[in-house]
Amino acid sequence: xxxxxxxxxxxxxxxxxxxxxxxxxxxxxxxxxxxxxxxxxxxxxxxxxxxxxxxxxxxxxxxxxxxxxxxxxxxxxxxxxxxxxxxxxxxxxxxxxxxxxxxxxxxxxxxxxxxxxxxxxxxxxxxxxxxxxxxxxxxxxxxxxxxxxxxxxxxxxxxxxxxxxxxxxxxxxxxxxxxxxxxxxxxxxxxxxxxxxxxxxxxxxxxxxxxxxxxxxx
Numbered sequence: 001x002x003x004x005x006x007x008x009x010x011x012x013x014x015x016x017x018x019x020x021x022x023x024x025x026x027x028x029x030x031x032x033x034x035x036x037x038x039x040x041x042x043x044x045x046x047x048x049x050x051x052x053x054x055x056x057x058x059x060x061x062x063x064x065x066x067x068x069x070x071x072x073x074x075x076x077x078x079x080x081x082x083x084x085x086x087x088x089x090x091x092x093x094x095x096x097x098x099x100x101x102x103x104x105x106x107x108x109x110x111x112x113x114x115x116x117x118x119x120x121x122x123x124x125x126x127x128x129x130x131x132x133x134x135x136x137x138x139x140x141x142x143x144x145x146x147x148x149x150x151x152x153x154x155x156x157x158x159x160x161x162x163x164x165x166x167x168x169x170x171x172x173x174x175x176x177x178x179x180x181x182x183x184x185x186x187x188x189x190x191x192x193x194x195x196x197x198x199x200x201x202x203x204x205x206x207x208x209x210x211x212x213x214x215x216x217x218x
Contacts, residue, residue, distance in 0.1 A: 001098060002157045004148075005109035005138075007173030008192050008208070009095075009124050010085035011037060020076040021060070024069040036062035038195050041174050053078065082112060087122040094208035095125050095133035101216045105135045106157040108170070110177060113142035136160045148172075149181030158185075171211065175200060 003009055014030035021028060040058040044050060053074055060073035099105055107125070109115045116138040119125050126132040137160035141147040144156060158165055165186030172178020173192045179202050182189040191198055194206045205211050 001103045002106045002108050002168060002170045004172035004178050005107055005115050007037060008171055009088055009091045010122060011088055012080055013084045013086050016084060017077060017080045020080055021065060021073050024073055026063060026065045026073060028063050032063055035195060038197060042197055044174060045176050085118055087124045090209055091124045092133055094212050097212045097216050099133055104161045104163060106161055107135055107138040108153055108157045110141040110147045113140055115140045148177040149184060151185035154181060154185035154187060
């Protein structure tokens with residue numbers, strides 16, 4: 001079983017984001033940031049090519065930032081997005097339960113070269129620390145030079161797990177990168193969509209707890 005990181009195991013640091021946009025007199029609470037993260041993913045499906053600053057502007061708009069401050073907020077949000085992320089509630093517990101049930105685990109993320117460290121610092125999982133849920137590999141796009149949805153990045157994780165693609169799930173939070181990439185690589189996609197924004201025909205879950213309910217017997 002392979003997991004995306006952002007939006008699945010980690011979320012942007014809402015506290016840092018709240019402080020950032022407060023400089024522009026924007027008011028928000030953590031729940032606003034969580035919803036904005038998933039809402040802004042819808043915009044990615046329409047972009048060709050991807051414009052990440054436009055994505056940040058969508059987040060700002062979702063947070064209720066006034067039109068005159070959207071560009072300034074987008075720059076601040078970009079700093080947050082490439083800075084520090086926080087663990088999704090229950091992420092470590094879900095990985096621990098899945099591992100205990102016999103599932104082999106790995107992570108594949110489009111990231112900045114620091115994802116393994118972020119996951120370990122957030123106490124979500126580790127490739128080496130026995131105090132945390134163990135994963136066989138954290139495949140970081142910056143380090144391997146391949147990004148989702150390229151099927152090759154998924155294959156790197158499958159090779160580490162020693163599992164055939166048709167016997168593996170990929171759990172991600174976007175259609176463009178995660179669902180489409182997993183399908184192209186022969187994996188079964190599971191879309192983390194807590195606000196039920198997606199109407200696609202693939203499998204959806206609202207949380208990792210829902211995934212463990214599916215897969216782990218009592």
